[in-house]
Amino acid sequence: MKKIAICGKGGVGKSFLTYVLTNAFLDQGFKVIVVDGDESNFSLHKYFGFPSAPQPLVDFLGGKPALKEVLRKSFQSNTEPTLEEVNPFNQKTFKLSDFPEEYVLKKGNMALVSIGKIRKSLEGCACPYGFLTKMFLEKIALEEGEILLLDTEAGVEHFGRGIEKEVDAVIVVAEPYLDSIEVAKRAYNLAKELSKRTFFVLNKAPNELREKVLELCKANGLEVDAVFPYSSKVYEASILGKFGLVDEVMVPAKELASRILLPT
Ligand SMILES: Nc1ncnc2c1ncn2[C@@H]1O[C@H](COP(=O)(O)OP(=O)(O)OP(=O)(O)O)[C@@H](O)[C@H]1O
Ligand SMILES: [Mg+2]
Numbered sequence: 001m002k003k004i005a006i007c008g009k010g011g012v013g014k015s016f017l018t019y020v021l022t023n024a025f026l027d028q029g030f031k032v033i034v035v036d037g038d039e040s041n042f043s044l045h046k047y048f049g050f051p052s053a054p055q056p057l058v059d060f061l062g063g064k065p066a067l068k069e070v071l072r073k074s075f076q077s078n079t080e081p082t083l084e085e086v087n088p089f090n091q092k093t094f095k096l097s098d099f100p101e102e103y104v105l106k107k108g109n110m111a112l113v114s115i116g117k118i119r120k121s122l123e124g125c126a127c128p129y130g131f132l133t134k135m136f137l138e139k140i141a142l143e144e145g146e147i148l149l150l151d152t153e154a155g156v157e158h159f160g161r162g163i164e165k166e167v168d169a170v171i172v173v174a175e176p177y178l179d180s181i182e183v184a185k186r187a188y189n190l191a192k193e194l195s196k197r198t199f200f201v202l203n204k205a206p207n208e209l210r211e212k213v214l215e216l217c218k219a220n221g222l223e224v225d226a227v228f229p230y231s232s233k234v235y236e237a238s239i240l241g242k243f244g245l246v247d248e249v250m251v252p253a254k255e256l257a258s259r260i261l262l263p264t
Helices: 014-027 064-077 127-139 157-161 178-193 207-219 232-239 247-261
Strands: 003-008 031-037 105-107 110-114 146-152 169-174 197-205 226-229
Touching: 003 014, 003 157, 003 178, 014 031, 014 146, 014 169, 014 197, 014 247, 031 127, 064 127, 127 146, 127 157, 157 178, 169 178, 169 247, 178 197, 178 207, 197 207, 197 247, 207 226, 226 247
Parallel strands: 003 146, 003 169, 031 110, 031 146, 169 197, 197 226
Antiparallel strands: 105 110
8 A cells, every 4th residue: 555645525634634644654664755735725744844835846847837738738639748848757757856855845754745736816727736646646656665645635526637546545534524424425435436445534523422423424335444533632733733643643543554554
């Protein structure tokens, strides 16, 4: 299980789960590459303790307008997009070390890269970022002992773009309420449709309603792989742009990491 996408409805805890799972895998001796594939949120680097975000990979390809132009030409001529410059994206595969250091933030055995962010009104849709995310996942060659975690944007659009095609597993996260569980069910089924190994995580579960919510998950065909409790410590840390690595969430995170690592 090398490349893993984390998805779900807005605010369910995808970034939080990316963070705690990164730490769980690091604890087990893995190297972890975190890919920020969310074009709307700006804070993932802060949770990992970096003072600023990595330069987005879209800049490496000349910025969003340039990439948009490549895609426009490709649609018009019905041919594969061609990137004119010599760069790692033109290679069959690449490694993180093929990029200049401003694109890859490193801390111990983890590295963070970011695809790109929406910054201006009227700048157009996020399609170029979807294309770039897919190409990045397809081309990055992971070494033995490396795991990649992709933090996706809210919702299921990335399934439509084919991003999950490039990963080995999908973790679907939901909060304990109907809309969130229904989005999770859709994502879960979309991942299964692609024959991906699929995990379902119930996050922010309040103890007193746990059984009721687990019943709702079951009724929606969601087999629960991990339950993370609602933690006021985690929430409090997030007010300061941090995620707490408290036992109440690290215990299920480590169990989930071990489960993910089990052979199929
Ligand atoms: N188990 C938990 N207990 C308490 N708070 C939590 C828990 N998990 C996540 N949170 C909090 O919920 C908020 C949203 O979490 P997070 O940003 O990870 O969600 P997300 O799914 O990535 O959101 P988005 O869709 O905007 O990317 C944060 O304040 C986070 O600290
Ligand atoms: Mg997020």
